[in-house]
Amino acid sequence: MIHFPDGAAFARALQALPEPDEQAIAAAAARQAMLTKPAGSLGRLEEIALFMAGWQRQERPRADRIRAAIFAGNHGVAARGVSAYPAAVTAQMVANFRGGGAAINALAAACGAELSIVPLELDRPTADICQAPAMSEADCLAALNAGAAVVDADCDLLIVGEMGIGNSTPAAALCAQSFGGQPQDWIGRGTGVDEAGLARKADAVARALHRHASHCTNAFETLRRLGGREIAAMAGAVLAARLMRVPVLLDGFICGAAVAGLARDNPAITDHCIAGHVSAEAGHARLLHAFGLTALLQLDMRLGEGSGAAVAAQIVRSALAAHDQMTTFTEAAVAQAL
Numbered sequence: 001m002i003h004f005p006d007g008a009a010f011a012r013a014l015q016a017l018p019e020p021d022e023q024a025i026a027a028a029a030a031r032q033a034m035l036t037k038p039a040g041s042l043g044r045l046e047e048i049a050l051f052m053a054g055w056q057r058q059e060r061p062r063a064d065r066i067r068a069a070i071f072a073g074n075h076g077v078a079a080r081g082v083s084a085y086p087a088a089v090t091a092q093m094v095a096n097f098r099g100g101g102a103a104i105n106a107l108a109a110a111c112g113a114e115l116s117i118v119p120l121e122l123d124r125p126t127a128d129i130c131q132a133p134a135m136s137e138a139d140c141l142a143a144l145n146a147g148a149a150v151v152d153a154d155c156d157l158l159i160v161g162e163m164g165i166g167n168s169t170p171a172a173a174l175c176a177q178s179f180g181g182q183p184q185d186w187i188g189r190g191t192g193v194d195e196a197g198l199a200r201k202a203d204a205v206a207r208a209l210h211r212h213a214s215h216c217t218n219a220f221e222t223l224r225r226l227g228g229r230e231i232a233a234m235a236g237a238v239l240a241a242r243l244m245r246v247p248v249l250l251d252g253f254i255c256g257a258a259v260a261g262l263a264r265d266n267p268a269i270t271d272h273c274i275a276g277h278v279s280a281e282a283g284h285a286r287l288l289h290a291f292g293l294t295a296l297l298q299l300d301m302r303l304g305e306g307s308g309a310a311v312a313a314q315i316v317r318s319a320l321a322a323h324d325q326m327t328t329f330t331e332a333a334v335a336q337a338l
Ligand SMILES: O=C(O)c1ccc[n+]([C@@H]2O[C@H](COP(=O)([O-])O)[C@@H](O)[C@H]2O)c1
Pocket: 082, 083, 084, 085, 162, 163, 164, 165, 166, 167, 168, 169, 189, 190, 191, 192, 193, 251, 252, 253, 254, 255, 279, 280, 281, 284, 301, 302, 303, 304, 305
């Protein structure tokens, strides 16, 4: 299991990212060239198979053991009226996840993923980022490690998701800090705020950046000051997955913002990530563009809780099923291209 003893160890890990196995990619590409289809005709499904081969270091990658890790946290900034729902919903939804009645329960079951629900000190919201760093160093480290702890090396694919009333505001601040632009470029309706709520979000992001920007000198400090527990946990999970060469399916805007916190220090952090979908949250398309990622799906979802990634996992499974199960031209006695 990956554990970061301190912020410096986390920073070192982020600078020493393993690369995919080029030999496995070449073997998978050679296999793909022999399968009974015109070259390239499975489009992005072929890219997905090669991507998975590289990270799993095998010619025929698997998606049998999918883990969906959903982290939950509460946010001091929620008291500023930046969400359409009360903060109590975070804990209530965690109970719903545990009871099996949320969207992610159905969608994880549908794609064959095992769910891990990880609430992070819901009774102790982070500080209001307009006034103070969201977390102490110890709290941020604990959250990063809670994320890292869900990843095990025999996982074929990791889905990361979140639940946290108010978290689209710190997510917007993280994106603005990491990639520049104005608060307006990164804020959106979240759970469905009205115009006044949107204005409060813009104001909160501007205040947070004004207070913290000059102190956000590295990924740890950026996540600690502008993030939240579930956001840091997602960052820890994505980094730990990379260290174990476990490919990751990213969910929506808040999930992406966690990775934005890491990407400024090392843009290669997204190399083992697939963007499962582009959510309806206004800043998500901009964020994926900044990462250079193209989402698998655009379904106008804006739920969070790993839901978009769980739907996208069906595409990954389809890609790997074709790659694994199709016959070759020789086996099926089908004539090759002229
Ligand atoms: O995944 C997304 O893109 C997404 C977009 C909007 C809202 N959400 C979810 O809604 C919550 C954040 O919205 P808000 O309005 O409370 O900041 C949080 O629980 C997220 O999981 C998620």
